[in-house]
Each structure stands twice: as C-alpha cells, then as structure tokens.
Amino acid sequence: MEIIEIQNEIVDEFNMFDSWMEKYEYLIDLGKNIPKISNENKTDDNIIKGCQSKVWLHATEDNGKVNFFADSDAIITKGIISLLIRTFSGQKPQDIIESNLDFIDKIGLRQHLSPNRANGLNNMIKKIKFYAIGFNKKINE
Amino acid sequence: MKDFELIRKDFPILEAKVNGHHLIYLDNAATSQTPNCVIDSISDYYKNLNSNIHRGVHFLSQKATEKYENTRKKFKDHLNANSTKEIIFTSGTTHSINLIANGFINSLKPGDEIIVSQLEHHSNIVPWQMLSEKTGAKMKVIPMNNLGELDIKIYEKLLSNKTKVVFVNHVSNALGTVNPIKKIIEKAHRYDAKVLIDGAQAVPHFHVDVTELDVDFYVCSAHKFCGPTGVGILYGKQRILEELPPYQGGGEMIDEVTFEKTTYADLPNKFEPGTPNIAGVIASGVALDYINDIGLDNIKKYEDKLLAYATKKLKEINGVKIYGESENKTSVISFNIGDIHPYDIGSVIDNMGVAVRTGHHCAQPIMDYFKIPGTIRISFCFYNNFEEIDILIDSLKKAVRMLS
Ligand SMILES: Cc1ncc(COP(=O)(O)O)c(C=O)c1O
Numbered sequence: 001m002e003i004i005e006i007q008n009e010i011v012d013e014f015n016m017f018d019s020w021m022e023k024y025e026y027l028i029d030l031g032k033n034i035p036k037i038s039n040e041n042k043t044d045d046n047i048i049k050g051c052q053s054k055v056w057l058h059a060t061e062d063n064g065k066v067n068f069f070a071d072s073d074a075i076i077t078k079g080i081i082s083l084l085i086r087t088f089s090g091q092k093p094q095d096i097i098e099s100n101l102d103f104i105d106k107i108g109l110r111q112h113l114s115p116n117r118a119n120g121l122n123n124m125i126k127k128i129k130f131y132a133i134g135f136n137k138k139i140n141e
Numbered sequence: 142m143k144d145f146e147l148i149r150k151d152f153p154i155l156e157a158k159v160n161g162h163h164l165i166y167l168d169n170a171a172t173s174q175t176p177n178c179v180i181d182s183i184s185d186y187y188k189n190l191n192s193n194i195h196r197g198v199h200f201l202s203q204k205a206t207e208k209y210e211n212t213r214k215k216f217k218d219h220l221n222a223n224s225t226k227e228i229i230f231t232s233g234t235t236h237s238i239n240l241i242a243n244g245f246i247n248s249l250k251p252g253d254e255i256i257v258s259q260l261e262h263h264s265n266i267v268p269w270q271m272l273s274e275k276t277g278a279k280m281k282v283i284p285m286n287n288l289g290e291l292d293i294k295i296y297e298k299l300l301s302n303k304t305k306v307v308f309v310n311h312v313s314n315a316l317g318t319v320n321p322i323k324k325i326i327e328k329a330h331r332y333d334a335k336v337l338i339d340g341a342q343a344v345p346h347f348h349v350d351v352t353e354l355d356v357d358f359y360v361c362s363a364h365k366f367c368g369p370t371g372v373g374i375l376y377g378k379q380r381i382l383e384e385l386p387p388y389q390g391g392g393e394m395i396d397e398v399t400f401e402k403t404t405y406a407d408l409p410n411k412f413e414p415g416t417p418n419i420a421g422v423i424a425s426g427v428a429l430d431y432i433n434d435i436g437l438d439n440i441k442k443y444e445d446k447l448l449a450y451a452t453k454k455l456k457e458i459n460g461v462k463i464y465g466e467s468e469n470k471t472s473v474i475s476f477n478i479g480d481i482h483p484y485d486i487g488s489v490i491d492n493m494g495v496a497v498r499t500g501h502h503c504a505q506p507i508m509d510y511f512k513i514p515g516t517i518r519i520s521f522c523f524y525n526n527f528e529e530i531d532i533l534i535d536s537l538k539k540a541v542r543m544l545s
Contacts, residue, residue, distance in 0.1 A: 076485050116500075
C-alpha cells in the first residue's frame with residue numbers, strides 16, 4: 001500500500017472511536033505490538049530527544065525499502081511511534097521524504113497530546129525523515 | 142477564619158473546564174492559581190497608576206513608587222527582616238540565585254568549596270556549577286536517604302574552613318521534604334560560610350522568619366503563593382549585600398556615572414537596575430496580604446489534612462510507591478504506580494481534567510538516586526478539597542486499568 005492509503009486507513013480507524021479514551025486504548029494496543037528494536041540497537045544515538053519518555057528508533061534498508069524498529073518506556077509513546085512505523089515501514093525513502101503528515105491532525109491525536117509529547121512526536125517524524133534522506137543518498141550513489 | 146470552600150470562589154480559573162471535565166488543579170508546586178484580588182490589582186495598576194517609579198516628580202510616579210516601596214515593607218515585615226534595604230525584588234527564585242551566585246565570582250578561588258544538597262531544584266544547582274567552573278571552587282553534595290531526607294551527619298563532615306557557601310532548599314519541590322535548615326545554617330556559620338536558602342516551596346505553606354533563622358540569603362517566587370509570575374523576593378543580610386558586587390548594570394542602580402567610573406546606589410537599588418515589574422511587585426504584595434488574611438497557620442493545618450487524606454487514599458491503590466516519606470513534609474506527593482510510566486498516567490488523567498506534573502521536576506539528581514525516569518507529582522494549595530482527591534483517585538484507577 002502507498003503511504004497515503006495507509007494514512008487514510010488510520011484516519012478511518014480512528015474515526016470509528018467517539019471518545020479520546022477509546023483512541024488511547026487503541027494506541028495502547030498498537031504499542032504492545034510494535035516492531036521491536038533489538039537490544040543492541042538501543043544505543044544513545046538512537047534515542048529521540050525531546051520526550052519525557054525514552055524513545056529508541058532504528059532503521060534498516062532492504063531492496064530500496066526502509067524498515068523501522070522502535071521501543072519506548074512509555075506505552076502511549078510506543079503506540080504513537082508504532083502508528084508512524086505502520087505508515088512508513090516498507091516504503092521507499094523518496095516516498096517517505098515526500099510524504100505529508102496531516103493525518104496526525106486528522107485523527108485528532110495532537111489535541112490530546114501534551115506540548116511535550118507533541119514535541120516528541122515532531123522529533124520522531126524528523127528522525128524518520130532523516131533516516132529516509134540518508135538511505136536515499138546511499139541508493140542514488 | 143475563612144471557610145476553605147468559599148475560598149475557591151476567589152479563583153476564577155477553578156471554574157475552567159478541561160476536555161469536558163471540571164479542572165482539578167493539582168500542580169500547585171509548579172505554580173499556584175491567582176485570586177481575583179491579585180488579578181484586580183494588576184488591572185488597577187494599569188488603569189490607574191501606570192508610570193515609572195523612583196524617577197518622576199509627577200503624581201502618578203509618586204503614587205506608584207509609594208505602592209512599590211510599601212510592598213517592600215510588607216515583605217520585610219512578613220519575613221521579619223531588619224530593614225527594607227534587605228529586600229530585593231527580582232524576576233523569580235532563579236534570578237535571585239543567579240544574582241547571589243554571581244556575587245561570589247570575585248571572592249572564590251581554587252581550593253575553596255561550596256556545598257549543595259541532592260534534593261535541589263536545577264535552579265539551585267546550575268548557577269553554582271557555573272560559578273564553580275569560573276572560580277575553580279569545588280562543589281560538594283549533601284546526600285539524602287531513601288525517605289528523601291538529607292544526611293546531616295555527612296553534611297557536618299563536608300564542612301570545613303574551605304567551605305564558603307552552602308545552598309539548600311527549605312522544602313524540596315520534587316518530594317516535599319522540609320529540610321532542617323536552622324541546623325544547616327548554624328553549622329555552616331561555625332566555619333564562616335554563607336548560606337542561601339531556596340524558599341520557593343516554603344513561603345507558600347508556612348511562616349518563615351529570616352532573623353530567627355539567621356540565614357544570609359533567602360529567596361522565593363511570588364507565583365508560588367498566589368502572586369503573578371515574574372516576581373521574586375530576595376532577602377539578604379544588609380552587611381553582606383553591601384559587600385556583594387552588583388549583578389547587572391543599568392539605570393536606577395547607580396549613584397554617579399561618568400565614562401571613567403560609576404559609583405553604585407545604596408541598597409536595595411544597587412540590585413534593581415532598570416524598570417522593575419512594578420505591577421507584578423505590587424500584586425505580589427496583594428497576594429501576600431491574601432494568604433496572611435487566611436492565615437498561614439490555618440493554611441498549614443488544612444493542607445496537612447489534605448496531604449494525610451491523599452496519602453492514605455493513594456496507598457490503597459495497588460502498586461503505589463511514594464517517593465519522599467519524611468515525617469516533615471509539605472503537601473506534595475511524588476509517586477509511581479507499578480512499572481507504568483508516569484508520563485502515561487499523567488497523559489491519561491489530563492484527559493479527565495486532572496492536572497498533575499510528571500517527569501523529573503527539575504530535580505534529576507533525586508530521580509537518579511531512586512533510579513527512576515520520573516514520578517507523578519501532586520501538590521496541593523489551600524483551595525483544593527477532599528472531593529478533588531476522590532476524583533483524582535478514581536481517575537488514577539481508571540488510568541491503571543487502561544495502561545496495564
Ligand atoms: C525549590 C524551587 N527552586 C526554584 C524554583 C524556580 O523558581 P522560578 O521558576 O520561579 O524562578 C522552583 C520552581 O519550580 C522551585 O520549586
């Protein structure tokens with residue numbers, strides 16, 4: 001599936017819930033099934049700054065596609081990053097770089113995030129795009 | 142005595158709705174809410190008094206100066222200082238600590254020592270660390286025990302003729318521990334060391350007498366006792382303040398200025414360069430009157446009851462671990478539940494309208510001691526009530542159900 005299709009799918013899923021409680025519960029479930037980063041990749045370099053909770057993100061490239069792995073010590077944070085992974089894992093770096101991220105606003109998540117967490121979310125997205133830029137360079141060399 | 146339920150009506154923000162719920166504000170150690178009289182005072186200042194102080198010969202300037210200086214007298218009386226020259230208005234506790242730390246920049250040298258405690262807010266660590274880097278003076282740390290109390294025996298061993306300054310908070314913002322500062326001050330004075338006490342979390346909750354404490358510097362922030370943000374009160378012994386170099390240069394702090402040399406004004410102006418936060422300072426005096434009107438003794442008694450009730454209720458929740466269990470503490474509870482991240486709980490109960498603080502509370506050394514990323518912290522003010530505690534407990538239970 002293309003990034004935009006996955007994003008629309010996520011927006012549809014979240015629209016099924018009326019309350020933030022259900023949205024949170026869904027996020028928590030997603031967090032439990034995150035593609036886990038391996039322990040040896042839980043390095044300081046892979047920590048995303050700007051979160052009250054710790055977040056590690058690692059990426060690999062395989063046949064021109066990027067795969068992401070992550071973990072966090074907070075479950076809601078894990079849920080948020082697993083949404084991003086679902087969107088971007090298995091995609092081409094170029095597509096990741098060009099992707100639009102307004103689906104996060106559409107699922108009504110941002111208004112339920114503290115400024116600190118929203119800041120953390122922005123840093124996760126930045127890190128994902130950085131990985132994509134790096135792999136894109138490598139592929140085009 | 143005022144009825145504590147009626148007091149709530151003085152605070153318009155307590156009527157606010159958050160995510161469709163009534164706001165339950167339990168983050169008072171970060172900042173307290175503002176009563177109508179303080180809000181009105183700020184508005185009145187700009188409607189009727191606004192002018193620059195100490196400079197104008199005109200009516201408004203004289204009026205504003207009178208109110209501003211009268212506020213200084215209020216704080217002098219409240220803290221039981223000897224003279225209004227000993228009360229300096231700053232922008233907050235952080236500013237006050239930087240001002241004093243900077244005052245030692247010429248007198249400290251390598252081989253000297255300064256002493257901090259493990260219980261400090263970053264505001265009472267970093268300015269001194271900067272001083273230590275600039276002067277070569279070494280910083281030593283008074284450790285704490287697992288109840289969150291300072292180890293005074295080790296403190297005594299850290300003290301020596303090399304000790305020049307000791308800086309400790311009166312009450313820990315992260316744990317609520319009330320430190321034995323009288324003892325700390327007395328022991329430091331045996332070695333002629335100066336002592337700064339960070340009273341940001343003390344002044345809102347009980348009475349402080351700087352003369353009785355014989356403290357050299359005592360600092361606090363108005364926004365923690367129902368005053369506006371951006372106002373700090375710094376007490377310093379006159380003799381010591383006179384010797385300290387000024388922190389910032391500018392207007393109002395001078396005696397004579399030529400391009401060759403400037404001589405400085407007397408206290409307190411020497412430490413108040415530029416146009417101060419006049420409206421804020423005057424409103425801080427109104428806040429002080431407000432809490433004194435309720436009575437700090439009444440406040441303490443009531444807040445102790447809130448603390449006891451909330452502690453008991455919290456302990457009924459499975460897996461609750463409270464950090465900071467000194468016998469002697471203010472109405473602050475830092476805790477975690479099981480291995481759920483404090484941030485997750487904070488986020489969930491925020492959606493239920495309950496405002497708490499999560500994280501390290503600007504006191505990372507304390508979190509390092511307990512080997513935790515942070516805690517959930519609830520902190521009470523006298524406008525909180527028992528019903529709010531029940532709602533908090535209910536929200537916590539719901540959060541735990543969602544998160545585990
Ligand atoms: C113990 C303590 N010291 C210092 C500060 C800093 O105060 P301010 O931010 O008003 O300068 C605080 C406030 O969080 C505090 O609780």
